[in-house]
Amino acid sequence: MASVSSAADRSLPLRERKKLRTRRALADAALRMFTEKGFDATTLEELVDEVEVSKSTFFRTFPAKEAAAIEAEVELWSANLTALRDHTLSGVILTEMKDILCGVVTGLDADWPDRYVATRRLVLTAPTLMAYAAHHRADIQQQTGDLLADKLNLPLGDLRPQVLAELTTTAWTIAARAWVRTGGQGGRQSLLESVEHAFQTIPASLELSAQTER
Amino acid sequence: MASVSSAADRSLPLRERKKLRTRRALADAALRMFTEKGFDATTLEELVDEVEVSKSTFFRTFPAKEAAAIEAEVELWSANLTALRDHTLSGVILTEMKDILCGVVTGLDADWPDRYVATRRLVLTAPTLMAYAAHHRADIQQQTGDLLADKLNLPLGDLRPQVLAELTTTAWTIAARAWVRTGGQGGRQSLLESVEHAFQTIPASLELSAQTER
DNA sequence: AACAATACTGATACTGAGTACCATTTGACA
DNA sequence: TGTCAAATGGTACTCAGTATCAGTATTGTT
Numbered sequence: 138m139a140s141v142s143s144a145a146d147r148s149l150p151l152r153e154r155k156k157l158r159t160r161r162a163l164a165d166a167a168l169r170m171f172t173e174k175g176f177d178a179t180t181l182e183e184l185v186d187e188v189e190v191s192k193s194t195f196f197r198t199f200p201a202k203e204a205a206a207i208e209a210e211v212e213l214w215s216a217n218l219t220a221l222r223d224h225t226l227s228g229v230i231l232t233e234m235k236d237i238l239c240g241v242v243t244g245l246d247a248d249w250p251d252r253y254v255a256t257r258r259l260v261l262t263a264p265t266l267m268a269y270a271a272h273h274r275a276d277i278q279q280q281t282g283d284l285l286a287d288k289l290n291l292p293l294g295d296l297r298p299q300v301l302a303e304l305t306t307t308a309w310t311i312a313a314r315a316w317v318r319t320g321g322q323g324g325r326q327s328l329l330e331s332v333e334h335a336f337q338t339i340p341a342s343l344e345l346s347a348q349t350e351r
Numbered sequence: 352m353a354s355v356s357s358a359a360d361r362s363l364p365l366r367e368r369k370k371l372r373t374r375r376a377l378a379d380a381a382l383r384m385f386t387e388k389g390f391d392a393t394t395l396e397e398l399v400d401e402v403e404v405s406k407s408t409f410f411r412t413f414p415a416k417e418a419a420a421i422e423a424e425v426e427l428w429s430a431n432l433t434a435l436r437d438h439t440l441s442g443v444i445l446t447e448m449k450d451i452l453c454g455v456v457t458g459l460d461a462d463w464p465d466r467y468v469a470t471r472r473l474v475l476t477a478p479t480l481m482a483y484a485a486h487h488r489a490d491i492q493q494q495t496g497d498l499l500a501d502k503l504n505l506p507l508g509d510l511r512p513q514v515l516a517e518l519t520t521t522a523w524t525i526a527a528r529a530w531v532r533t534g535g536q537g538g539r540q541s542l543l544e545s546v547e548h549a550f551q552t553i554p555a556s557l558e559l560s561a562q563t564e565r
Numbered sequence: 566a567a568c569a570a571t572a573c574t575g576a577t578a579c580t581g582a583g584t585a586c587c588a589t590t591t592g593a594c595a
Numbered sequence: 596t597g598t599c600a601a602a603t604g605g606t607a608c609t610c611a612g613t614a615t616c617a618g619t620a621t622t623g624t625t
């Protein structure tokens with residue numbers, strides 16, 4: 138389980154390193170400024186002035202203003218897709234999905250948990266951001282489902298890989314929501330416990346009944 | 352199970368009827384024009400000219416250009432929330448959720464299935480629409496989860512209502528996707544069968560394993 | 566049936582995100 | 596060092612979305 142993305146990766150061509158640096162700088166500034174001033178109140182011009190790049194460069198790096206704000210989210214799911222791709226599945230898939238996801242969380246940069254908490258809190262403040270994050274999640278889900286179907290050699294009509302992909306993101310979303318609500322206290326470890334708990338809650342939810350419950 | 356929304360509802364004050372009429376006209380024109388010319392290629396001006404209202408009126412009716420395109424989706428979930436609110440839960444909740452949803456589908460306008468198919472197909476063509484639809488889904492999920500927690504008197508930390516809400520929209524999304532892919536053939540009836548199937552697939556997915564499967 | 570009070574519409578002017586285009590600079594590589 | 600490719604910055608543009616206000620239609624009251 139190698140650490141995938143660190144800030145200054147030698148061995149990468151200089152040009153690529155520069156691009157990565159501005160990408161990182163833009164994402165950091167975006168998270169900070171949007172949190173301080175509000176997403177709508179911060180114009181793109183202010184953002185690019187801060188980082189000292191042009192608007193052109195911004196849109197060559199990110200497809201939208203919103204994208205710069207949810208980099209931490211993107212990092213998580215890109216890494217997860219890669220991990221799933223490189224993993225040989227065996228046993229109960231949903232459990233495997235949970236383990237892969239937990240492995241990814243463990244492998245991310247040291248500053249990732251803080252950035253993720255800040256990101257999720259920010260997302261709650263602006264509907265536009267909410268929409269963008271939801272879209273990203275749907276996108277990831279689709280890709281995960283397709284990848285699963287491929288890895289398991291399942292026919293096109295089989296709904297199970299899509300369902301599994303959705304269950305995975307569902308479990309994550311719910312676990313993360315609870316963890317973020319605590320301010321990310323307990324760090325990575327408590328997040329992992331929250332994820333375990335959420336995955337366990339799925340079968341428990343299926344059986345939930347009224348009457349007997351009150 | 353009363354039919355909720357028909358085009359010209361008497362007994363409503365004139366002012367409200369007019370608003371509903373323009374809303375309907377805008378949504379219809381939007382669906383048609385976006386499908387014909389493409390979402391991005393159709394400007395808001397063209398749309399409001401067609402319906403002969405001002406841009407001002409458009410934005411008092413819909414919060415965004417995208418919203419006019421997904422009215423069929425909004426109608427479905429608004430009706431579902433209302434139905435859930437008015438329903439007394441008993442027995443296995445997930446089954447109840449399925450039944451309520453199926454009841455809502457049965458109760459919608461005669462032209463709803465066609466409009467829904469057109470909507471979903473349109474959504475696939477424009478990322479902006481995709482994002483907006485995903486956002487709407489997330490919004491509905493949240494409200495459904497909160498409503499469930501309230502109706503079942505569950506404490507704030509309990510993840511199960513949120514999971515159930517997500518499972519419900521998940522099942523719907525997957526069922527609808529399959530149904531739309533067939534062009535909505537078989538109409539409402541085959542959609543309902545697809546929904547049944549998707550709900551059954553959820554427990555089946557939990558147990559899916561590798562090895563034994565290939 | 567006339568009259569406030571109130572809600573809705575339309576027009577205008579504005580902000581800011583995102584795109585298209587081109588001239589300039591910078592890194593890659595022989 | 597020189598040449599090619601690729602990234603950058605600047606300018607001008609389109610269009611969604613907001614704010615404001617004057618005019619018009621609807622409601623409910625007397």
